[in-house]
Amino acid sequence: MVEAGGEVQAPTFEEFVAARGPALVRLARGLLRDPDTAEDVVQDVLAKALLHWKRVQAADDPVAYVNRMVVNASTSFWRRAARRERPVAAEDLPDAGRADGTGQVADRDELLTALRTLPTKQRTVLVLRHFEDMPDEQIADLLDVTTGTVRSNAHRGLAALRTALSR
Numbered sequence: 001m002v003e004a005g006g007e008v009q010a011p012t013f014e015e016f017v018a019a020r021g022p023a024l025v026r027l028a029r030g031l032l033r034d035p036d037t038a039e040d041v042v043q044d045v046l047a048k049a050l051l052h053w054k055r056v057q058a059a060d061d062p063v064a065y066v067n068r069m070v071v072n073a074s075t076s077f078w079r080r081a082a083r084r085e086r087p088v089a090a091e092d093l094p095d096a097g098r099a100d101g102t103g104q105v106a107d108r109d110e111l112l113t114a115l116r117t118l119p120t121k122q123r124t125v126l127v128l129r130h131f132e133d134m135p136d137e138q139i140a141d142l143l144d145v146t147t148g149t150v151r152s153n154a155h156r157g158l159a160a161l162r163t164a165l166s167r
Contacts, residue, residue: 010057026132027067031124045069064142067128067132071143111161118157
């Protein structure tokens with residue numbers, strides 16, 4: 001928004017959520033196994049962001065700040081979930097229908113399933129790079145690692161996905 005004096009006014013919390021909410025949910029869905037859990041994580045993050053909205057607005061890049069909050073919350077969820085999660089054999093899972101008839105839904109589900117088997121850093125890098133279209137430098141800043149670490153995690157993650165999807 002631009003005020004009469006020509007100054008750019010920071011978006012309100014409501015404007016931020018309207019503009020970035022769907023992208024935050026996509027990010028969380030890429031990082032977590034369950035879409036409902038992803039939405040819960042984003043809701044929790046947005047609740048925290050609302051409580052500290054002045055601090056979020058004051059950040060150099062509020063979008064990156066909230067993205068980082070989602071990544072951290074997803075990582076925290078994984079740590080908690082690892083203690084309570086019980087693996088289920090593939091044959092015990094319900095058969096998902098092919099909604100579009102072209103196999104795209106099945107391909108996407110297969111990709112997301114394979115993506116969710118990756119270690120957290122590899123999965124996070126691939127989601128940020130390919131789902132959020134972030135450059136390696138921005139991912140490195142967001143995760144507080146070097147660009148070389150981002151690239152090596154991306155390389156290893158992609159190799160693992162290729163192996164998993166070629167079976």
